Amino acid sequence: MPLFVIGIAGLALCAALSLALGARSVPLSTVADALFGDGHGRDAIAVTGLRLPRTVVGLAVGAALGVAGAVAQGITRNALASPTTLGINAGAGFAVVTAIYVFQLTRPVEYLWFAFAGAAGAALFAQALARRAGDIDPVRLALGGTxxxxxxxxxxxxxMLASKRTLDEARFWLxxxxxxxxxxxLWPVLPMIVIGLVAALAISPALNALALGDDSAQALGVPVARIRLxxxxxxxxxxxxxxxxxxxxAFIGLAAPHLIRPLLGGDHRLLVPGCLIAGxxxxxxxxxxxxxxxxxxxxEVGIVTAFLGAPLLALLARKVAR
Structure with missing residues (x-):
């Protein structure tokens, strides 16, 4: 589809700018030389040693957050659902800060599994709060996560207030x-990102049925509980x-689906791949x-997204209220 081609072109442009711009701007010709092994000097080292890994990480993280937001909104039937509102981000943050305080961690690579465990624990706890008669109530899930x-x-x-060292170590990550x-x-969690993306794409047709309501989805033969799980x-x-x-x-998981829906509609078979680009x-x-x-x-990118996303959240809340 033309919109997907435009989206991919826009993503390629953002990736090129990510490689070229920073404290010191690098010409795109120098970026190309550095990527193909023909560049030398400080600029080439900055591109391949610092900006290229940062850009690859940004591509993976953005794709994961964008698709996670689309799926979260689909399974909860809540336009304001996202990893943030479901408590996942807060669970990861609490686990990392606690680990820094208890185990004296100092490097982001040491935070990985604590963050993942905290996110998973928060999600499971939110789902436990949302269970009613054996099923997960979407409204209770969103409220419980909040x-x-x-x-x-x-x-x-x-x-963090109890330990200045913990505050100093954790504030930039948070x-x-x-x-x-x-x-x-990135490498340790990349397989989980791939599995999550494949699962999201696989259930995207069933998310269309969930949008009709649980009773209608079950009448169409969709195993609602399994799809939501x-x-x-x-x-x-x-x-x-x-x-x-x-x-x-914050806000990437919330914003990406709302950016794509006016362009591609509410069909999750298009929405999920669209968020894979938009995120x-x-x-x-x-x-x-x-x-x-x-x-x-x-x-920090989290500060920028929070600053830009706050007005978006206010507009979405008004739209949903109407």
């Missing part, structure tokens, strides 16, 4: 960042992996913007 998020954020703040992320951080697991794999790598980046496009664009607005310093 309450859990608030509780975990409070506990996280308490732990802001959500691609800075300093190497492929060594599979969707929940996909969200945990995708969002947990993304948060483990880059920290709790990394939004994340890389926010990361590049964060490098430019206070150059030669930079804003």
């Amino acid at each position: 309450v859990l998020q608030l509780v975990l954020l409070s506990w996280t703040s308490a732990v 802001a959500g960042s691609l800075s300093g992320r190497t492929l060594d951080v 599979a969707g929940g697991l996909a969200v945990v794999l995708l969002a947990g992996s993304a948060v483990a790598v880059a920290g709790p980046v 990394p496009l939004l994340l890389l664009a926010a990361d590049v913007l964060g490098r430019l607005v206070v150059r030669p310093s930079e804003l």
